[in-house]
Amino acid sequence: MTAPSDVIDDAPEADTSPAEEPMATLGGENKRTIEQVALALFIVIPFAALVAAVPLAWGWGVSWLDLGLMIAMYYIGCHGVTIGFHRHFTHGSFKAKRPVRIALAIAGSLAIEGPLVRWVADHRRHHKYSDHEGDPHSPWRYGETLPALLKGLWWAHMGWMFDREQTSQEKYAPDLVKDPALRRISRQFPLWTTISLLIPPLVGGLATWSWQGALSAFFWGSLVRVALLHHVTWSINSICHAVGKRPFRSRDRAGNVWWLALLSCGESWHNLHHSDPTSARHGVLRGQLDSSARIIRWFELLGWVSDVRWPSKERIAARLKDNVTEAA
Structure with missing residues (x-):
C-alpha cells in the first residue's frame, strides 16, 4: 500500500484549552501482554458460545x-457504537447535550469493543489512511493476490487488534x-465490561428466580x-x-x-x-435501512441533539459516480 496524497482529517476540532488533570486514558501506545491475553x-x-448456540x-x-435479553443488549451496544463512538465522537456528525454524550459513551462501552478514546483514535487513523499505508486494518495490507487478500481479511477482521503498537490517542483523539x-x-x-456481562x-436470574435462568x-x-x-x-473493517x-x-x-x-x-x-464521513446518515439510497440515522432523527426531534449533518439530495448526487440520485 502507498500513502494517500489527499489525506483529509475528519476529526472534530480539538479543544485547545489547558487540561486540569493528567491526560491518562486506559492503555497507552503499546499494548501490554495482559491486554493481549484478555483480548x-x-x-x-x-x-x-456462538458456535455452540x-x-x-x-x-x-x-x-x-x-x-429478548440478547436482542436488547445487542442493539443497545450496537447503537452505542454506531451513533456514539462512530458518528458522534469520531466524526462529529451531530452535537449532543452533555447527558446524551455521557449516555452514548457508556452505551458504546457496553459493546465491549475497547475503551472509547482508543476506539475513536483507531477509527480516525483508519479514515486518514483508508486502504493505504498507515491504515490500522485494511484487508489490502499484504497485496491483491488471493493468498494476500485472505491474509489481509484475517488481519482486518481481528488480527490488527493484537498489534502491540497502538494508535496515538493524544494525536488522533485530543478532544x-x-x-x-x-x-x-x-x-x-473494565467496569462497563463487567456490567455488560x-x-x-x-x-434472567431474577425473572426465573433460578440459577439455571441466570446461566x-x-x-x-x-x-x-x-x-x-x-x-x-x-x-465492516474486513468484508466491507x-x-x-x-x-x-x-x-x-x-x-x-x-446483508x-x-x-x-x-x-x-x-x-x-x-x-462523506461526517454524514449522520449512511444508508442514503432508496431501500437502504439505517436504524442509527433513524434514532439520531428521533433524538433531534426531542431536542437532545442539534446541528445534525444530514446529507442533502444535491450533496448525495455530487458524490454518485453517475451523478444521478435515488435518495429516499
Missing part, C-alpha cells in the same frame, strides 16, 4: 426471555483526551450476544473493504454490503460513509 479470551470464549437452539430451543468525563469513562472500560444473568441468560445475552456483535462490527457495491466516489475500496445492514445498524452502507 484473546474475549474473542475465543464468546465465539465458542446453533446445536443448542436446534436441540433445546431458546426462551423468549433469553432471546476526547481533554474531556475529563469521557476520559474517565474510557478508563473505566452481568446485566443478562441478573435479569442461560448469561450464555445467550452475554456470550452469544458479544460474539455476534463483535464479528458483525469487525466485518473487500467486496460490495461502490456507487459513490471515494479514495478507498469501501463498499456497501446489504449486514440490519445487524450493523446501518454501518454496512460503507461506501457512502467513506465518500
Whole structure:
C-alpha cells in the first residue's frame, strides 16, 4: 500500500484549552501482554458460545426471555457504537447535550469493543489512511493476490487488534483526551465490561428466580450476544473493504454490503460513509435501512441533539459516480 496524497482529517476540532488533570486514558501506545491475553479470551470464549448456540437452539430451543435479553443488549451496544463512538465522537456528525454524550459513551462501552478514546483514535487513523499505508486494518495490507487478500481479511477482521503498537490517542483523539468525563469513562472500560456481562444473568436470574435462568441468560445475552456483535462490527473493517457495491466516489475500496445492514445498524452502507464521513446518515439510497440515522432523527426531534449533518439530495448526487440520485 502507498500513502494517500489527499489525506483529509475528519476529526472534530480539538479543544485547545489547558487540561486540569493528567491526560491518562486506559492503555497507552503499546499494548501490554495482559491486554493481549484478555483480548484473546474475549474473542475465543464468546465465539465458542456462538458456535455452540446453533446445536443448542436446534436441540433445546431458546426462551423468549433469553432471546429478548440478547436482542436488547445487542442493539443497545450496537447503537452505542454506531451513533456514539462512530458518528458522534469520531466524526462529529451531530452535537449532543452533555447527558446524551455521557449516555452514548457508556452505551458504546457496553459493546465491549475497547475503551472509547482508543476506539475513536483507531477509527480516525483508519479514515486518514483508508486502504493505504498507515491504515490500522485494511484487508489490502499484504497485496491483491488471493493468498494476500485472505491474509489481509484475517488481519482486518481481528488480527490488527493484537498489534502491540497502538494508535496515538493524544494525536488522533485530543478532544476526547481533554474531556475529563469521557476520559474517565474510557478508563473505566473494565467496569462497563463487567456490567455488560452481568446485566443478562441478573435479569434472567431474577425473572426465573433460578440459577439455571441466570446461566442461560448469561450464555445467550452475554456470550452469544458479544460474539455476534463483535464479528458483525469487525466485518465492516474486513468484508466491507473487500467486496460490495461502490456507487459513490471515494479514495478507498469501501463498499456497501446489504446483508449486514440490519445487524450493523446501518454501518454496512460503507461506501457512502467513506465518500462523506461526517454524514449522520449512511444508508442514503432508496431501500437502504439505517436504524442509527433513524434514532439520531428521533433524538433531534426531542431536542437532545442539534446541528445534525444530514446529507442533502444535491450533496448525495455530487458524490454518485453517475451523478444521478435515488435518495429516499
